[in-house]
Amino acid sequence: MTYRRNIIAPLAAAVALAFAPLGAATAAPAAKVSAEVAEAGHKALLAIADQYYDAAARFEPIGATENGDNRFDDQLGMSISPVKRAAQFKLYRQFAQRLKAVKREQLVESDRINYDILQYELNGLIAMERFPEHLLPLSQMDSMPVTLANYAGGEASQPIGTVKEYEAYLSRVSQLPAWIDQAIANMREGMKKGVTQPKPLMVSALPQFKQLLSATPEASIYYTPITKLPASFPDADKPRLTAAYRNTINDKVMPALVRLANFIEHDYLPACRTTTGLSAVPDGAAWYQARVANATTTSLKPEEIHAIGLKEVARIQSEFAVLGPKLGYTGPAAGLPVWVAAQAKFYPFKTEEEVQAVYHKLSDVLDTKLPQMFTLLPKAKLDLRLEPELSRATASDHYTAPAGDGSRPGVFWSVVNDPSKYGSTGMTTLFLHEGKPGHHFHIALTQELNLPNFRKFGGNNAFTEGWALYAETLGKEMGLFEDPAQYFGHLNDEMLRAVRLVVDTGMHAKGWTREQSIQYMKDTLGYDVVAKTETERYMAWPGQALGYKVGSLKIQELRARAQKALGDKFNLPAFHAVVLGDGTVPLALLEQKVDRWIASQQ
Template structure:
């Protein structure tokens, strides 16, 4: 089973750090109106979460629970897979013993989410899925090397306030290095079964390890925690810890990185495949069907997704033509794309200038956001560049959640790799998506809501999380954004990206498209740079189905909004609608649609 969906998707979906003590937390207290069945449900959620945190200690640490802070987890083992599957089955059996009809309305939603999540997770443990996914343990987007170095750097989620924190990090780092032996073992077994990654994925992973290795010891991201100590760490401890971190990087981490790098380059790359689609793997069609459902929460076919994408591309193209006319550009849409890519006035002067642009956008959004939202998170938002070691393969923007108590901010990361291609005409829509009211609002509001069970506060699904962020982009008129036609073109470009993803992802994994065919399609239908289109396509190759969730989720929310507006007329209040969408965490699409129907009935 691939670890990345567990780790990375959970990060994107809101796993973070609430203020928890080192002791086991009690089950949530009963709320007014709750009865015996509600108590059983809450007890189940609490027990399930406690057990999950013990099996997944790094998830506990992302949430600030330090009971298992010296552990990383038994990922990439048969025992881990068996334990996760058994927990899913046991949780479902316990859930079915609870009388849903006797639950409060909010707990009925929680019941439905929990059931849907468990059923969807169990499908990933079917023999035909594991027979493929187990032997593809890592890629350049979803391997430990894509997030753990930042996590352990002193600038990420791992705490560095006490000597014990530093010692625990050393223990986790040792387990991180040892983990690569298990990864190599799975890759080798996959080679025997002809289940291997595409060559381009392997080449990208090699590049990531090259970057980490090139940092050496004292310039290593893993040395970051001892570059600066917090108050209260004794001088003798600082000297000792600096020596220990340097020795570990030199004698443990660098050798582990070199070992897997050399394995990938000398053994795995020659065996890797030239094709890129999941359908080219033994059992790949079943794996892609599961990827579609697990990412969209809907049982959609590849053909349906592909055709929906083609229709959305056609609609958005018409909007782009209108913006071209609005700015008075004389020429074809393709020539307009070239103009947007090459005119130097759209190229940021520096990384600092780009950061200042995003900060200015944030201030303008903050001035209007309460017109649309009654729920505002207390967690602050910071804007930072993507760390250099991963900027080449990272998206243009990304989000890292903060803490529910606001002690660590959420972070909007903007990418400065190949800076001239980070066009300023895309800045406003990117901020709406990653920052306010996109990921930062949705993730922060969920994890700040202590009345929700932990799996709803800190879990989620990609269709909701990314669908909400893409929906947030559509609020540009209400928030006073994209009044400039070039910024509106940026908004259309970002929406076009998500529409093209439906076409390209299904093309790659179900219709035999090549990497170059997919890149050409994206460059032809948008002003995306070759750099961004290449990174996007290589992401879809590495993570089948993930890119489908954005547009499917957005269209589901827009459909629910249109239905609510039609039903409520003058009674429709966007603040109430947004609260109804956001106040119970990330919901599967069918559960969300039913919740909005019930909200409309309540307003009427």
């Protein structure tokens, strides 16, 4: 359950370096400068910011597409190429040098925020160059062939509805063989250097790549757009596009996919490492700390995050102990999730439409309650849709952003494979997170603010997922968790986020094995449905899952600080406007914003 976004953002290895200017500079009061000087600084900063974003988007055009920027939908990108990678880091250093020439003290406040975040991103990216991310180009969680396959239905981030869009998708598919050959070369290099994926991840990934193979081009998932050719297309375009798709898939894509599947099965899998954590590869401990810094936008050490996770697990378990009897359960707290999962009354649905009806009713209820908490609202609408059948088997409930030009609304996608197995207890907290006031209020609003593209289409995981997890907690204030079953669903999801802090740091910093993580998740969550897949997710994306809880706890901490300092003067809609009003920011900058707001209210 997450917001699908491939953020073009830093993996900030030297977070102290990244935040030193940010922290010191933003604390200083804005100097009085003339309008002419401020405007000159604004133009210089914006030129660097826009050129930086376009360079990053061309380097990772799939990321741009995921973020709602469809200008590069015909490009696949070759960021895994060592030559392209070296050139990109050279560009980042040039942007950083140019930024230093802009006098920050002569900028207006909004430009200072842009300056600080751009400086932070560039520092973090440059610090990341030493770590060979490109030698791990794919996993069971993330690979270019599967990403393009998921786009094939035209329902995801890449639209496929016009002749131009059909051509753009075909262009991307035609670039896939070169990407595959580069990925194979990189993995061979990784085998020599001891930088490989853990074996269980590739055991899970191999069936995905075999599933992409097809006996004929017409049977390929990449041919899906042709099966949906609009009748309105010009007669000349239909046979032209059909032939182009068929020939590209048959002559280029299928042979490349065969090469990839064979390489993984016969060469890469036997060479994969038997260790679990990133710290097991050369320079791995520093590499993991870099990823932790990126995921949390803090200088927290893995050991500190591990301790926070254990503390949160204990707190939530104590709430389970109180909640259990209200649901009719009298066993040990850790057993509550298993008991709930076995109760037929929490699986009341017979059809997809019944599931959707609950979400629509909840959306209507929120429309009456959220105005008491928010004055800053996005203009973009939120649509509620069922996940298309094509991607339903592998997807989880999620949110996709509105189009940057307003042509497409934000969408909450519910994934209903079997209505009778769709649990009702987690629906309220899920919608608060993925829909409103979670991802939709933050992401849609960010796109509507007058921000440079690198911020409109970029961001960081700690703020994005931290806000959505904080948004879940508002359900209690709105009376949405008075039903014990819905409050259980909230706590159950929160427990998963707390457990992530423990097992992610356990595996990558404390020497835990994959089996240890799976067992801890089974023991703590009380069920094993997600233990294996979640553990392997954290193995594939070290640090990624840490941002949720760290970000949420920081927002809750800042709210408590403001309430204590302001007393009767505290205004919740105003606090939310401060948090969301400048779009996505690193947590250190968010803290400074809130502290300045508290001071101004006093």
